[in-house]
Amino acid sequence: DTTVKQNPRYKLARVGKPVNLICSQTMNHDTMYWYQKKPNQAPKLLLFYYDKILNREADTFEKFQSSRPNNSFCSLYIGSAGLEYSAMYLCASSRRGGARDTQYFGPGTRLLVL
Amino acid sequence: GQQVKQSSPSLTVQEGGISILNCDYENDMFDYFAWYKKYPDNSPTLLISVRSNVDKREDGRLTVFLNKSGKHFSLHITASQPEDTAVYLCAAGNTGYQNFYFGKGTSLTVIP
Numbered sequence: 001d002t003t004v005k006q007n008p009r010y011k012l013a014r015v016g017k018p019v020n021l022i023c024s025q026t027m028n029h030d031t032m033y034w035y036q037k038k039p040n041q042a043p044k045l046l047l048f049y050y051d052k053i054l055n056r057e058a059d060t061f062e063k064f065q066s067s068r069p070n071n072s073f074c075s076l077y078i079g080s081a082g083l084e085y086s087a088m089y090l091c092a093s094s095r096r097g098g099a100r101d102t103q104y105f106g107p108g109t110r111l112l113v114l
Numbered sequence: 115g116q117q118v119k120q121s122s123p124s125l126t127v128q129e130g131g132i133s134i135l136n137c138d139y140e141n142d143m144f145d146y147f148a149w150y151k152k153y154p155d156n157s158p159t160l161l162i163s164v165r166s167n168v169d170k171r172e173d174g175r176l177t178v179f180l181n182k183s184g185k186h187f188s189l190h191i192t193a194s195q196p197e198d199t200a201v202y203l204c205a206a207g208n209t210g211y212q213n214f215y216f217g218k219g220t221s222l223t224v225i226p
Binding site: 004035040041042043045090100102103105106107108 | 116118123146156157159163165203214215216217219
């Protein structure tokens with residue numbers, strides 16, 4: 001099974017409320033990624049876990065948190081959603097990590113913040 | 115600034131023709147280049163990738179050309195078919211780093 005699953009597929013949130021998005025894979029991949037995709041923009045890497053080590057991009061460091069309780073699951077947490085968080089959130093995983101490894105993407109979670 | 119750029123947001127090609135999708139990158143340390151296909155409401159799927167030690171890679175109707183000196187790579191789709199209609203994302207990165215940089219995508223439409 002080479003699928004990456006994401007829950008929920010659609011999420012409606014109120015401004016100022018927390019949001020928690022879930023991603024899972026059963027391929028025993030070492031690395032899991034979260035991207036943010038807005039219309040007419042490139043997917044933007046937010047953070048990734050290599051094994052248990054979390055790496056967050058500098059410009060999104062304070063906006064997003066994540067946890068990886070085990071190899072299969074990875075969450076993306078927004079403590080207080082703002083309107084600018086409305087986007088598609090894509091999760092991906094790769095066997096080891098590094099640019100040469102194929103990243104397998106999930107179907108995405110579409111988040112709308114009102 | 116944007117590390118990877120796709121200057122053409124859209125492209126229309128007649129069925130049977132060659133679709134050429136272009137991508138430029140900023141960082142000359144990048145050594146891995148990939149093309150993804152994305153259908154509406156679906157996640158990107160890896161189509162083809164190439165390392166910097168080759169200038170060209172073919173896979174069926176797909177060919178990736180890499181021009182390292184020009185910091186440019188392209189995807190050629192021969193005998194284009196209506197089912198090739200999709201958004202194509204290019205991505206580039208450096209071996210040893212964990213992340214890619216993606217372009218904004220080019221929407222390809224193949225008309226019968």
